[in-house]
Amino acid sequence: METLKQKALDYTLGVLPKEESLLFEAMLEDNDDARQSLVQAQEDCAKIALSAKPKSLGNEVKQRIMENCQPNLNFDPFLASSPIESLRDNFSRNANRYNGGGGCVSLKQITDPKLHDEIHRMYDDLVSLSPLVAGDSNAAAGDMSTLKSALKKMPSFTQSVDDLLVHPLDEEKIGEGLQSVHRSLLSSMPSLGFFSDRLNGDSFSMGDVRRLFYLCRDQLKIMRASFGDIDPPRLTEDEKLRLHSAGLLQTKWWGAEHAYFSSKGKVRCGHFFDGPVTERCVEFAEYDANMYCMANLLAPRSSNGEFHLELIKDAVPDCILAIATAQTSQVSHQELHEIVNGLTTPDHAMESDRILWTLIEESMTRAHQHSSLSDLRESSLFGCHRLKESSYLWFAWPAIENVHSGADA
């Protein structure tokens, strides 16, 4: 009996070796003493849990968790639509899977001194900001003084982006770095700017600190993946093989508030899938930037202030579909259609939106190792579609082969 109690305790604490765990689990089926031992061990361990110092959870956590009870959006009609059928017919895996790092340039290539210095300064400011919004920071514990003091000393990220993009960029002084500049300024940065401005003001919540933590993390990775010499030691880490699960994306997007400059949107997430999406941080950064671009396009156009994100694996074999959808008016959908199909006129309001989609297109040429955008468009590897009163944006990413379970970076 003592041995059984010990086994039950070891099992509960997760320290019983795997083979013995399996034997113990088998014993539970028909051995009352084993079951009683397990129940007792669990109760003992549960009571020890209560020795942890009590901490309060914010209301925003309850709101996020209660969203589980919302009915799932049904993607079956979209997955049965003609573009996705076309994708299913046309998609084939490349022999060597793309795992990120493409589109990266040297920051030195930017010979516009203001742009060069501002990008560097923003990166350095974000490096300073990150520990101040981390989960073990004073801000996470409710003391905002250090964070606010730091934010007051930094130029507003929103204002910085506005100042840099108020005039069209001089492409001669940027050269091949144009894509990297756009990715750094227009993917997660607008949302980051929104939340840091809010935290610098009077109306903010703990949820904003959390959101800013994830945005800082994402933005830093995106900038390192865009400019190889902005932080070489951290980029070396980002280039190491390390699986990133769909859960990482779901965790940060779940119940989030998103902003694209002055447009805000509530994010609703599907349950994504259980498994890895990317193999390296640099790949994850590119994937992430694409998702932010889709979110930025939809947030201002949603009829009800919400948009939905979902990641679906194997609806198209060997492929992960990232899908963003929102209820839209016919006019808003027409705008999306023109943006996605390159039909926009050089109107400033839509110019940055067209850039967002261009970033996704260029990423697709790398991900699928195919330079012809028209071919990729024909194959429906990315696109825009309308079903009933909703617009759908998507891009397809090559799945990782032969992985049995999800893992986290």
Next chain:
Amino acid sequence: MLRIENDIWEKIRDGDSSAFEDLYDRFAGAMFSLSLEILGDRWEAEEVIQDIFSILWRKPEAYSPQKGKFSSWLLVLTRNRSIDRYRSRKRRLDHGETDEILHSRPDQNDKDGADNATASDEREHLNRAFSTLPPDQKKVLELSYFKGMNQQSIAELLNISLGTVKSRTRLGIEKLRNSLSNLRL
């Protein structure tokens, strides 16, 4: 209490969102406190809680009454998931944390007031019981329970045999059980 817990679980299994909310109100605080104690990181602890509640809603069959009290199962699951994250983070950071780290982490309590007089009395009781354990049993329990160290690692760290680790863990828990027999979960 057991009946109430089983009722809640059965209602969640039937898709009752009010029961899910009731579950959150009753247990999320204790789960979060435990997870934060282990991880020392608010956002990671929130992620653990978020994941567990998501599983509970999508797969309520993950629990069954055969596994013991619902509340106990929840807290053990919280502990185990938090330990998994802790170990994963430790591997990523590529340096070991000493057994002093748990106690020397910045105290996040000062600004974070939880206001529940009844739970406070019981925790006080529990903490007293914990502190009166023989030091060798307390040490092994802390390393095993809150740090998730496996018994072989504890044995090597403390320079004792595996059998001694097992018996100190068991004896410590038995002593706590006697002190905590009236503790309400």
